[in-house]
Amino acid sequence: xxxxxxxxxxxxxxxxxxxxxxxxxxxxxxxxxxxxxxxxxxxxxxxxxxxxxxxxxxxxxxxxxxxxxxxxxxxxxxxxxxxxxxxxxxxxxxxxxxxxxxxxxxxxxxxxxxxxxxxxxxxxxxxxxxxxxxxxxxxxxxxxxxxxxxxxxxxxxxxxxxxxxxxxxxxxxxxxxxxxxxxxxxxxxxxxxxxxxxxxxxxxxxxxxxxxxxxxxxxxxxxxxxxxxxxxxxxxxxxxxxxxxxxxxxxxxxxxxxxxxxxxxxxxxxxxxx
Numbered sequence: 001x002x003x004x005x006x007x008x009x010x011x012x013x014x015x016x017x018x019x020x021x022x023x024x025x026x027x028x029x030x031x032x033x034x035x036x037x038x039x040x041x042x043x044x045x046x047x048x049x050x051x052x053x054x055x056x057x058x059x060x061x062x063x064x065x066x067x068x069x070x071x072x073x074x075x076x077x078x079x080x081x082x083x084x085x086x087x088x089x090x091x092x093x094x095x096x097x098x099x100x101x102x103x104x105x106x107x108x109x110x111x112x113x114x115x116x117x118x119x120x121x122x123x124x125x126x127x128x129x130x131x132x133x134x135x136x137x138x139x140x141x142x143x144x145x146x147x148x149x150x151x152x153x154x155x156x157x158x159x160x161x162x163x164x165x166x167x168x169x170x171x172x173x174x175x176x177x178x179x180x181x182x183x184x185x186x187x188x189x190x191x192x193x194x195x196x197x198x199x200x201x202x203x204x205x206x207x208x209x210x211x212x213x214x215x216x217x218x219x220x221x222x223x224x225x226x227x228x229x230x231x232x233x234x235x236x237x238x239x240x241x242x243x244x245x246x247x248x249x250x251x252x253x254x255x256x257x258x259x260x261x262x263x264x265x266x267x268x269x270x271x272x273x274x
Contacts, residue, residue, distance in 0.1 A: 010066050012076040017045060017060065018053045021094055022112035025062075028120035028129055031182060031245050036122065039065045040157055044118055046133050047081075048089045057086050059149070061160055080159050087147050087167075088136040096235055099175045100142055102198045103231035108239075109134050109144050109177055116242045119182040127153040128163070130189055132179040135167060144175040146193060148218075150183075166216035168193075168207065174200045178257065180243035185250040187211035188273045191218060192225065192243045192255030201228040202237060204257045208273050225269035228259040240266070 014025060025045035030036060040063040047054045060079035067073035091098040091109045098109040111134055118131040132148040146168040151160045170176040174197040181191045190208040204225040207218045241257035256268045 008068065008071065010071050010074050012062075012064060012074075014043065014045070014060075014062055014079070015076065016079050018047050018051050019045075020048065020051045020090065020112045024113035026114045026118045026131070029117040031119050031121045032185065032250070034122040036120070036127070037156055039063075041065070042120075042129075042160070044114060044129075044131065044151075046087075046089060046112070046114060048087070048112070050088065050090045056083065058083050059151075059162075082151070082160065082162060084149075084162065085165055088139065089133060089147075091134075091136055091141045091144075098141060099144055099177065099196055100198050101196050101202065101231050102200075104233050105235040106142070107196055107202070107232055107237045108235055109175075110237075110239050113239075115178065116180040117182075119244075121183050123187060125154075127156070128183060128187070129160070130181040130183055132168075132181055132191070134177040134179070137167075137169060142175075144177040145169045146176050146179040146191070148179065148181060148191065150189070164215040166218065168218050170195055170205070171222060172200075173197065176205070178238040178241050180241055180255060180257075182243050182245050182253060184245055184253070184273070188251070189218075190243060190245075190253035190255075190271065190273060192241065192253070192257060192269075194238050194241070194257055194259075196232075196237075201230055202232050202259055203227040204255070204259055204267065204269070206253075206255060206269070206271055208253075208271075210273060220273060223271060225255060225257070225271075226259050226267045228261055230260045230262065232260055232264075246270070
């Protein structure tokens with residue numbers, strides 16, 4: 001970031017990882033001003049029992065430690081495996097054409113990908129991270145929802161565990177996917193995402209939950225960040241989206257995502273949880 005000519009990159013294979021041809025693990029992204037101690041940088045990826053070599057649905061987390069003085073001393077851990085409620089994350093055998101719209105080709109569900117970003121935050125008594133990925137709701141590969149997680153860690157360096165997990169189903173029966181999540185300073189969660197169906201052009205919505213709400217539920221009534229007015233002429237869609245917390249107003253969420261008004265566009269919207 002400062003233009004250091006000696007800046008380095010160290011890459012690691014992930015021990016024990018399974019994949020479906022897509023390979024989309026993600027590192028934790030720090031939110032808030034309380035930074036984690038050096039070391040044990042986590043990488044997370046979903047593991048679907050429909051993939052070869054996976055017996056049951058779960059998450060894997062690896063911890064990376066980089067020695068920047070002697071990069072040959074850098075290490076990556078064997079994965080921690082976290083069992084989950086079963087999910088179906090495979091659409092059309094890995095095809096890029098999945099979710100019907102009323103005009104144009106079926107859209108890419110962005111499967112087998114932990115979506116933007118895995119947002120990490122420290123809360124004094126624990127550390128937390130939230131993230132999501134798309135799942136098939138009907139078993140017919142044409143109706144999508146969002147499987148989301150809040151993992152916690154009681155102390156720095158401890159194993160992670162699932163504090164809550166849920167599946168968000170869009171209330172009007174549209175597919176919901178391309179999700180992005182974050183937590184504000186109170187532990188409330190915001191989530192932005194895309195919706196589409198044969199009667200709904202690609203559009204951007206949001207929801208969320210208060211920290212005190214029933215676990216595993218997105219309790220905020222769905223809001224509209226922007227509605228599109230035409231169909232996507234291509235099957236490629238929306239993987240450029242992100243939700244973040246405002247660094248100055250730590251209870252405001254900013255989200256950007258893709259929609260269509262005459263042509264392919266992005267829009268930025270902001271919301272707070274009352």
